[in-house]
Amino acid sequence: MQKIRIGNGYDIHQLTTERRLILGGVEIPHELGLLGHSDADVLTHAIMDAMLGALSLGDIGLYFPPSDPQWKGADSLVLLSKVNQLIQERGWQIGNIDSVVVAERPKLKPHITAMRDRLATVLQVEPEQIGIKATTNEKLGPEGREEGICAYAVALLVQ
Numbered sequence: 001m002q003k004i005r006i007g008n009g010y011d012i013h014q015l016t017t018e019r020r021l022i023l024g025g026v027e028i029p030h031e032l033g034l035l036g037h038s039d040a041d042v043l044t045h046a047i048m049d050a051m052l053g054a055l056s057l058g059d060i061g062l063y064f065p066p067s068d069p070q071w072k073g074a075d076s077l078v079l080l081s082k083v084n085q086l087i088q089e090r091g092w093q094i095g096n097i098d099s100v101v102v103a104e105r106p107k108l109k110p111h112i113t114a115m116r117d118r119l120a121t122v123l124q125v126e127p128e129q130i131g132i133k134a135t136t137n138e139k140l141g142p143e144g145r146e147e148g149i150c151a152y153a154v155a156l157l158v159q
């Protein structure tokens with residue numbers, strides 16, 4: 001019988017000026033970007049936590065602590081590739097991933113195909129295995145006030 005495991009992940013980063021906005025490994029033109037030790041790619045971080053969570057391997061803070069200078073400004077796709085390697089070493093592969101990005105602005109829809117392609121390439125799966133949805137928070141809460149962008153993800157791993 002095929003073994004399956006499921007994990008979920010969540011992340012949020014603050015929006016600020018003088019930072020680039022990178023989501024799913026894709027740079028998106030916007031006057032605000034996300035603040036963080038790495039490139040603050042909130043979507044990729046939520047996906048990594050979902051993958052790690054599926055195997056009860058902890059969270060990204062354990063593997064890439066903000067206190068470690070080697071992860072300063074890190075490309076989150078490099079970190080994602082390392083997480084993928086961790087699950088592959090344990091004999092697991094991605095069945096599918098689904099995710100939601102909550103951002104009031106900018107409109108993310110035009111960038112979703114590029115994000116799916118980029119993430120699928122790094123994870124060595126088909127873009128059809130990566131779901132990305134974008135929604136606003138209807139002007140409510142920190143996302144709605146454009147103080148930050150958050151992302152939720154689930155990952156199904158198969159053996």
Ligand SMILES: [Zn+2]
Pocket residue numbers: 011012013036040041042045
């Ligand atoms: Zn993060």
